[in-house]
Amino acid sequence: MPQATPVVEGLFTDTANGPRLTGSRCAGCDMPYLPVSALCHNPDCDAPDLQPAEFGPWGVIWSLARQDYPPPAPVKFDEPYQAYAMAVVDLDDGLRVLGRVATDDPESVDVGQRVELIIDTLAHDEDGKELSTWKFRVVEQGAGA
Numbered sequence: 001m002p003q004a005t006p007v008v009e010g011l012f013t014d015t016a017n018g019p020r021l022t023g024s025r026c027a028g029c030d031m032p033y034l035p036v037s038a039l040c041h042n043p044d045c046d047a048p049d050l051q052p053a054e055f056g057p058w059g060v061i062w063s064l065a066r067q068d069y070p071p072p073a074p075v076k077f078d079e080p081y082q083a084y085a086m087a088v089v090d091l092d093d094g095l096r097v098l099g100r101v102a103t104d105d106p107e108s109v110d111v112g113q114r115v116e117l118i119i120d121t122l123a124h125d126e127d128g129k130e131l132s133t134w135k136f137r138v139v140e141q142g143a144g145a
């Protein structure tokens, strides 16, 4: 299988334990950051150093929207356009992050569902090369909104 190219470098990686988002965590107040941050932005924290951190794979959908029509550039998608769900996910390790939900049925996606971080195809570029990104896959139905 040809290697897919991350649509943005440095935001996610496939580790021996599976996909993870790559950012920072403050050594003083434990605040998570994505992408990597050089400084802690917590006004109550004066810790001087942030550590490299990996986030995921488990979380819960906090909010979501369904993208029923093609989004404007620079958002990438393959033709023909297919609606997708975009979720705000609270990862178990403290990061709140946006991501598409990998499903054939975006209407089945709901707040409170438990999800797993995956790396999946986003689109193909003009040369047919696969571009990858992180997404979430529903692993358990939640209590609902």
Ligand SMILES: [Zn+2]
Pocket (backbone or CB within 6 Å): 026, 027, 028, 029, 030, 031, 040, 041, 042, 045, 046, 047
């Ligand atoms: Zn801090």
